[in-house]
Amino acid sequence: MSSLASPLRSHPLFPLSLSKRKPISTSSAKYLNVAPMLTPDSDHYGPSLRRGQPPTPFGTYGDDSDSDHCSSFDRSSFSRTFSVAALRVPVSDCSAIEDRLRGHLLNWPRVRNIARIPGDDIEPDIRNLLPNADGDGGQRLLSLARCPVSESDFQTEDLNPVLYRAKLAKEFNYRGFLKFRNLARISRPKKKKNAEGEGVRGNNRERKSDYTVVEVLGDEEEEDDDMSGLLGAGFRAGRWRGSTRLLLLDERHADRGFDDLPMAVKAVLKGGETPCKLPVPKLVRCQLTLFYNYWNMNEVLETLLPEGIVVPTGFETVGHIAHLNLSEEHLPYKNVIAQVVLDKNKPKIQTVVNKIDAIQTDYRTMELEVLAGNHSLVTTVTENGIKFQVDLDKVYWNSRLASERQRLVSCFASSDVVCDVFSGVGPITISAAKKVKYVYANDLNPSAVEYLVRNIVLNKMDRKIEVFNMDGRRFIKSLFSSQRSYPITKVVMNLPNDAAEFLAAFRGIFRSRSRADGCKLPQINVYGFSKAVDPEFDFHERINMALCETVVDIKIFRVRLVAPGKWMLCGSFTLPKSVAFAQESWE
Numbered sequence: 001m002s003s004l005a006s007p008l009r010s011h012p013l014f015p016l017s018l019s020k021r022k023p024i025s026t027s028s029a030k031y032l033n034v035a036p037m038l039t040p041d042s043d044h045y046g047p048s049l050r051r052g053q054p055p056t057p058f059g060t061y062g063d064d065s066d067s068d069h070c071s072s073f074d075r076s077s078f079s080r081t082f083s084v085a086a087l088r089v090p091v092s093d094c095s096a097i098e099d100r101l102r103g104h105l106l107n108w109p110r111v112r113n114i115a116r117i118p119g120d121d122i123e124p125d126i127r128n129l130l131p132n133a134d135g136d137g138g139q140r141l142l143s144l145a146r147c148p149v150s151e152s153d154f155q156t157e158d159l160n161p162v163l164y165r166a167k168l169a170k171e172f173n174y175r176g177f178l179k180f181r182n183l184a185r186i187s188r189p190k191k192k193k194n195a196e197g198e199g200v201r202g203n204n205r206e207r208k209s210d211y212t213v214v215e216v217l218g219d220e221e222e223e224d225d226d227m228s229g230l231l232g233a234g235f236r237a238g239r240w241r242g243s244t245r246l247l248l249l250d251e252r253h254a255d256r257g258f259d260d261l262p263m264a265v266k267a268v269l270k271g272g273e274t275p276c277k278l279p280v281p282k283l284v285r286c287q288l289t290l291f292y293n294y295w296n297m298n299e300v301l302e303t304l305l306p307e308g309i310v311v312p313t314g315f316e317t318v319g320h321i322a323h324l325n326l327s328e329e330h331l332p333y334k335n336v337i338a339q340v341v342l343d344k345n346k347p348k349i350q351t352v353v354n355k356i357d358a359i360q361t362d363y364r365t366m367e368l369e370v371l372a373g374n375h376s377l378v379t380t381v382t383e384n385g386i387k388f389q390v391d392l393d394k395v396y397w398n399s400r401l402a403s404e405r406q407r408l409v410s411c412f413a414s415s416d417v418v419c420d421v422f423s424g425v426g427p428i429t430i431s432a433a434k435k436v437k438y439v440y441a442n443d444l445n446p447s448a449v450e451y452l453v454r455n456i457v458l459n460k461m462d463r464k465i466e467v468f469n470m471d472g473r474r475f476i477k478s479l480f481s482s483q484r485s486y487p488i489t490k491v492v493m494n495l496p497n498d499a500a501e502f503l504a505a506f507r508g509i510f511r512s513r514s515r516a517d518g519c520k521l522p523q524i525n526v527y528g529f530s531k532a533v534d535p536e537f538d539f540h541e542r543i544n545m546a547l548c549e550t551v552v553d554i555k556i557f558r559v560r561l562v563a564p565g566k567w568m569l570c571g572s573f574t575l576p577k578s579v580a581f582a583q584e585s586w587e
């Protein structure tokens with residue numbers, strides 16, 4: 001039984017997954033309990049989980065301390081090693097040689113073709129102190145070891161850093177000690193950035209942020225011997241003792257002898273015409289290891305999920321939350337999928353959730369299950385430069401409507417007064433308020449109203465928005481019947497499931513006014529869904545029915561397909577006079 005185990009072996013949801021997906025090779029028996037079989041694919045260029053070999057002995061790389069047992073898998077089983085050849089060159093000549101070897105160097109995604117050799121770098125400061133670096137290097141080294149004994153030690157013109165620091169400390173009076181932080185700054189070593197983006201392995205363990213490591217195979221002496229076979233005795237130049245870099249050669253040259261290498265590489269190895277003076281660069285064999293962090297989400301999921309199961313590709317993001325919409329077939333693997341999504345999208349994503357059920361509540365909220373990461377569903381989203389706080393547990397939010405909201409608001413003019421009947425936490429309200437004269441915003445959900453108020457304050461729009469918390473029909477009726485200081489010119493009704501039915505509330509809104517008053521009729525922007533063959537016709541019919549009137553001049557815009565064959569639409573029309581002045585109202 002144990003021989004069928006895989007990277008998911010400890011996961012109860014994957015009993016047979018990899019046995020279905022990949023055959024296990026008997027020759028790789030020692031890896032059986034940790035890795036799937038790897039079938040080298042010689043036609044394939046570039047790294048892949050199938051091509052590389054697990055490091056030997058398997059499991060010495062990678063630390064799976066991140067694992068939690070309900071959702072995890074053995075991340076170290078994703079380490080793969082590849083053989084590559086490299087030129088070991090002095091740092092000072094590296095970029096010149098790199099230029100000369102374009103087209104012959106390793107060109108794998110996210111792998112730099114210049115690699116550092118751990119422990120090989122010599123700090124410029126140290127190099128200046130070393131004998132032979134400049135004439136007095138040895139003397140400087142000695143002077144560093146000196147401790148100040150007498151006043152005369154401080155009289156020396158050229159104080160070394162140790163003496164200089166001691167001198168400063170000694171000279172500080174009461175006021176000087178107030179500047180003690182400066183003293184600390186003088187002696188604090190500068191932080192070094194890892195510009196290479198590559199890890200340096202220590203104690204055979206990868207650091208968390210590392211995704212690749214390059215090691216030269218064999219010790220120094222063996223290295224020379226190895227290469228003498230390849231290059232011939234003539235190429236056994238004296239060993240270079242300064243800082244070096246590895247220039248990784250294209251994978252085609254991994255196992256080639258000197259004679260089979262391209263002319264450009266041979267020319268560099270021969271020295272002579274290379275830009276570098278002696279010492280001559282050396283050809284070395286390397287092992288390139290790519291860790292779990294290297295592989296992208298698809299590659300990892302493809303390995304983890306059983307064959308035949310489509311790898312879930314996209315997810316929606318709301319602030320720090322990744323929102324999956326897993327299908328039935330993915331549900332048995334939901335925790336592992338979520339963990340990979342989290343691993344591969346940190347730090348932006350901190351929580352991964354899955355929608356449990358279709359939206360059914362009155363407040364259009366979703367039932368979400370937290371699958372990985374922290375359990376907070378309160379997040380901040382930035383949409384079109386505006387910040388919104390939302391609690392996905394209590395309010396509606398849909399990032400996919402961002403461009404539609406932008407389109408709608410772009411149709412408003414600065415003189416407009418907007419009435420947002422189903423405002424939610426305010427994405428249309430606040431965006432419109434930035435442009436128009438005034439906005440009346442309403443929502444039935446008290447939590448949505450709470451966040452709406454927060455977001456209005458957050459975006460400093462409180463002087464241009466008035467908030468209401470009531471049913472949409474009542475809101476329409478009371479707003480239009482009261483003598484508001486701003487006559488409403490635009491109405492937004494974004495509750496696609498039922499908004500068309502709310503249109504009945506507009507019947508008779510100007511009933512008590514005289515037609516001669518010159519009341520400006522508002523433009524209505526109402527959203528709806530349609531599964532009909534002709535969605536525009538279908539939606540127009542529903543609008544007419546709700547208003548008990550035929551709207552002649554209407555523009556219907558297809559917002560997006562929300563499901564196969566199901567359109568979300570936006571209908572825009574001016575409220576017919578006959579509806580606004582109708583004598584009967586919806587009540």
Ligand SMILES: C[S@@+](CC[C@H](N)C(=O)[O-])C[C@H]1O[C@@H](n2cnc3c(N)ncnc32)[C@H](O)[C@@H]1O
Binds near residue numbers: 421473
């Ligand atoms: C689809 S959401 C749209 C929210 C917002 N316009 C947006 O784009 O995010 C619909 C909103 O209408 C609210 N709602 C549902 N029924 C309502 C009713 N009868 N009256 C007023 N608001 C209602 C819900 O609470 C929800 O916030």
